[in-house]
Amino acid sequence: MFSLRFLRNYNKQLSILRLKSISAANTTAKVNDKDGAVQYMGQPTNETHPHLINEGEVVPLITKLELQERRQKLIDLITSQTRKRYPELNRHVIVIPSATKKYMSEKIPYVFRQHSDFLYLTGCMEPDSCLVITASTSPGQHQSTLFLREKDQHSEIWDGPRTGPENAVRLFGVDQSLPMKELSSFMQCCAQPTSSSLLWYNFKESPLPEVDTILQEYFKKVFSKVWDNPTSCIHNLRVIxxxxxxxxxxxxxxxxxxxxxxxxxxxxxxxxxxxxxxxxxxxxxxxxxxxxxxxxxxxxxxxxxxxxxxxxxxxxxxxxxxxxxxxxxxxxxxxxxxxxxxxxxxxxxxxxxxxxxxxxxxxxxxxxxxxxxxxxxxxxxxxxxxxxxxxxxxxxxxxxxxxxxxxxxxxxxxxxxxxxxxxxxxxxxxxxxxxxxxxxxxxxxxxxxxxxxxxxxxxxxxxxxxxxxxxxxxxxxxxxxxxxxxxxxxxxxxxxxxx
Ligand SMILES: [Mn+2]
The missing domain is CATH 3.90.230.10 (Creatinase/methionine aminopeptidase superfamily)
Structure with a gap:
């Protein structure tokens, strides 16, 4: 799959990348039409950080397309693994929470590090977020919803800009984005749980307590029978x-x-x-x-x-x-x-x-x-x-x-x-x-x-x-x-x- 020739070309590619980065950094970043200023998101983008992010990329070198392919591969893997075990299934609901901010002492945060599984599937670097993928078992049909913190003037003065659900579809290439506070009602209503649905969520190790509380409640109500942990499927993709x-x-x-x-x-x-x-x-x-x-x-x-x-x-x-x-x-x-x-x-x-x-x-x-x-x-x-x-x-x-x-x-x-x-x-x-x-x-x-x-x-x-x-x-x-x-x-x- 990966040849030596590819690696030999790597240094050449890297120097092109560096040149591109330098020249991009010297050009004026695109401006927001409304107020004439660059619109900062919750993480570097091609508009604000052209020295880090090339066009089409969500995080350095990882494109929107690659992120979409990763989600598709996850669905394919999950569907193929469950077909034999649960033949009556017609729907999967996969919930992947982000990391949350951790504190060293009162109001003193540790440097934030995103949860790797969440980052791998979304490219999103913000804390307190959640990805929900709903998929029918007929091939190719799935929907990714990214739950994000809403924009908030007060918090942004202290912690810097947030992307907000309004920018997330364009930035991350998900199908839709909603405020985090709607996760609970989304799970109750819009995920349309039925007895032939399977919930995929890591109940053993959740990086985000807020999501865990919602999921515990949701699971009790509608998924009394089966659930599975998506971690090993995600790791099977990540290892290659x-x-x-x-x-x-x-x-x-x-x-x-x-x-x-x-x-x-x-x-x-x-x-x-x-x-x-x-x-x-x-x-x-x-x-x-x-x-x-x-x-x-x-x-x-x-x-x-x-x-x-x-x-x-x-x-x-x-x-x-x-x-x-x-x-x-x-x-x-x-x-x-x-x-x-x-x-x-x-x-x-x-x-x-x-x-x-x-x-x-x-x-x-x-x-x-x-x-x-x-x-x-x-x-x-x-x-x-x-x-x-x-x-x-x-x-x-x-x-x-x-x-x-x-x-x-x-x-x-x-x-x-x-x-x-x-x-x-x-x-x-x-x-x-x-x-x-x-x-x-x-x-x-x-x-x-x-x-x-x-x-x-x-x-x-x-x-x-x-x-x-x-x-x-x-x-x-x-x-x-x-x-x-x-x-x-x-x-x-x-x-x-x-x-
Ligand atoms: Mn080692």
Missing amino acids: KSPAEIKLMQRSCEIASEAIRKTMHFSRPGVNEHEIFATVDYECRKMGAEMLAYPPVVAGGDRATIIHYINNNQMVRDGDMVLMDAGCEYHGYSSDITRTWPVNGQFNNVQAAAYEALLDVQTQLIDAMKKRPTLNQLYQLMCQLLAIRLGDIGLIDSKSDMNTKMRNAYDFCPHHVSHYLGMDVHDTGSVSRDIPLQPGMIITIEPGIYVNYKHEAPKEFKGLGLRIEDDVLVTEDGPVVLTANCPKTLKDVEAASSS
Whole structure:
């Protein structure tokens, strides 16, 4: 589905995109006829942000057409999955809420992040919204209704413009849009529930309490029999990336790779982990990422043996390595990279031996993706490869049988080797790790070695923690490492980290 040629053309396309963006930014944005000013919406548009959004796009690189196709595919998937299970069905009602604003303390909001499933199906970046798709089971007939907050002069003074239902059909390409306050009556009357309708809503995890209350009530009244959770259907679509999504992922990975390279160069003995964190954050944002995709792990010395170390407040001493797990979010798409480097620019012998062993395992795992294994098969393979390589360097007893060695290897790397990657860092969590890789999937490959002081291990290895993590696209022609620009070989890492 996605060829290597496509990726080779990518850089060319990107530079055209940049040129276009710059020239677009220099032209006057279209004005609203009424008052002569640009009409701001609840999110960037081609009119107000031509440097970010090209014509026809709702969010960067994602067109109205692609969003409509995603909704159509969801309906097709749902219809085909239920045809056998519920032959008497004639109607589906699918309800997908947005995220809501969260507060750090009184009136102090966290940075808003849209719920990925809602964003994927609408392109809408506003909080407190809801998508309802009603579909008859005869093919091709469905209607998307987007519920949005109404425009409100007072709130807009404080929080900025809202799109409002009056602009939503034009902006998002939905069939109709209504104020959020009408969701309840819409569900009661207009969704026309019958005994042969099926409600699709995630009752277990709702990001928007307002919608949840309405749905609980609605469900009790009219859907006493059947309902289903749409999450796994949406995740099944999201796990295969479209060409536009691959471009966004590629850029997200390039930005994080370059930021980490610069951060390696910046680090030196005596640096605080916090400064390393600040550097990678700064470099990612400077290159256009909206934020880091997750709180980064910046672990100097033996802190690297703590897998989720995010305190990032210790000094890194001469002779220590730094393990950094960091990625960025670029127009809604996440990268996720880990590199381990010597803070003084040169691995010592023990560090180098462990690094080379781990790199060998990581390289073989990427290579193994050619055969399209499942994520769990990759994990099995990691344990086997680590067992052999850790035996070679004397970290585990190379004379034990393979099962014992694999158990020992698990002890030194207690986490999984891979997860799906996309709009979320741990993307499409409801997609099984037991399905073979398919073209268009993007996964991480991230083996590690962590030797803490409680482990039975030769003294010289104690306190060492290493992980190497790349983001890899599956194509018809094999795996493509999207984070290839981030230094990884021993030589490249030493060159990048010496100042
Ligand atoms: Mn990861």
